[in-house]
Amino acid sequence: MFLKKRTARGNQYWSLTESYRENGKIKHRTVKNLGNTANAIKELESNEEYKPFLVQIKKQTSSGATETxxxxxxxxxxxxxxxxxxxxxxxxxxxxxxxxxxxxxxxxxxxxxxxxxxxxxxxxxxxxxxxxxxxxxxxxxxxxxxxxxxxxxxxxxxxxxxxxxxxxxxxxxxxxxxxxxxxxxxxxxxxxxxxxxxxxxxxxxxxxxxxxxxxxxxxxxxxxxxxxxxxxxxx
The missing domain is CATH 3.40.50.150 (Vaccinia Virus protein VP39)
Incomplete structure (x- = not known):
């Protein structure tokens, strides 16, 4: 499972996504939609299992941009x-x-x-x-x-x-x-x-x-x- 971000109209939205194979091809499916950054942080803070993803979001948003x-x-x-x-x-x-x-x-x-x-x-x-x-x-x-x-x-x-x-x-x-x-x-x-x-x-x-x-x-x-x-x- 990994963290996925999309940007729409200047706002960032997050989801937890997992990969799977179907007919030999790699596909992704959403496990949980987390909403915008504020809602995502709140959601992840309430679940110990998701704490590693919380660190990722904070790292990506702290400087205002995602580092390569x-x-x-x-x-x-x-x-x-x-x-x-x-x-x-x-x-x-x-x-x-x-x-x-x-x-x-x-x-x-x-x-x-x-x-x-x-x-x-x-x-x-x-x-x-x-x-x-x-x-x-x-x-x-x-x-x-x-x-x-x-x-x-x-x-x-x-x-x-x-x-x-x-x-x-x-x-x-x-x-x-x-x-x-x-x-x-x-x-x-x-x-x-x-x-x-x-x-x-x-x-x-x-x-x-x-x-x-x-x-x-x-x-x-x-x-x-x-x-x-x-x-x-x-x-």
Whole structure:
């Protein structure tokens, strides 16, 4: 069980939420609505079992803003990012209900609508990621799982592996930038995006995102760390 916050018209509302699996997908359900901050504190103070959540609320509201949570773990490298246990735990804790999309899903089925360029993957679509993202209307999705190739070399290998021509455009930073522009466009206000890669840039504040969490997973030896940012689109 964990504490969930939403903001509406400048006010913060809280609930106790738990995660569960249904048909292989992670979903959340509300255990108890706590109301606004004042009511939530009063409710939590009256129940000894909920005292840890009381500490969390007071910590988040004492400075008037939520500080970005930064964590670092070690885990063996895995070609399927979502199989890395700290990331799997992060997804379970943070993913909300609603429509989630994954433009680079591979074998993963966490999102509501999935895509992968590889026609052998069990996804809903097999499109170029940019074209997939362009299918969605403005402010129409609740969350995005964004785990693309991390470097120009990886992009090149991915395209060549499926017989697609590699151009200058597909090996420049604009390749990722265009994806992030689309993600910012299609996310609903209050929507969430998980960005995985070798840096913590995420979608970014300039595109209207607030950074909630950063998780760094070291793999040891010659491997680069894998980094995940969790961002929320400002309301």
């Amino acid at each position: 949570k930064i964590e670092r773990f070690w885990h063996m490298a895995d070609s399927n990012t979502f199989n890395i246990k700290p990331f799997a735990r992060l997804l379970q804790e943070e993913m909300t209900d609603g429509i989630w999309i994954d433009p680079f899903a591979n074998m993963n089925k966490l999102a509501t609508i999935t895509n992968d360029l590889n026609p052998e993957m069990p996804t809903d679509f097999h499109m170029d990621a940019l074209e997939f993202l362009k299918m969605f209307q403005d402010a129409s999705v609740d969350g995005v799982l964004y785990d693309p190739p991390y470097s120009p070399r990886q992009v090149s290998e991915c395209y060549k592996g499926h017989g697609i021509e590699v151009t200058k455009e597909t090996t420049q930073s604009s390749w990722w930038r265009k994806h992030k522009d689309e993600i910012a466009r299609i996310l609903k206000p209050g929507g969430m995006v998980f960005c995985f890669g070798w840096n913590s840039q995420g979608v970014g504040k300039k595109r209207g995102m607030d950074l909630k969490r950063v998780m760094i997973v070291a793999h040891g030896a010659h491997h680069n760390d894998t980094i995940c940012t969790v961002e929320i689109k400002a309301i």
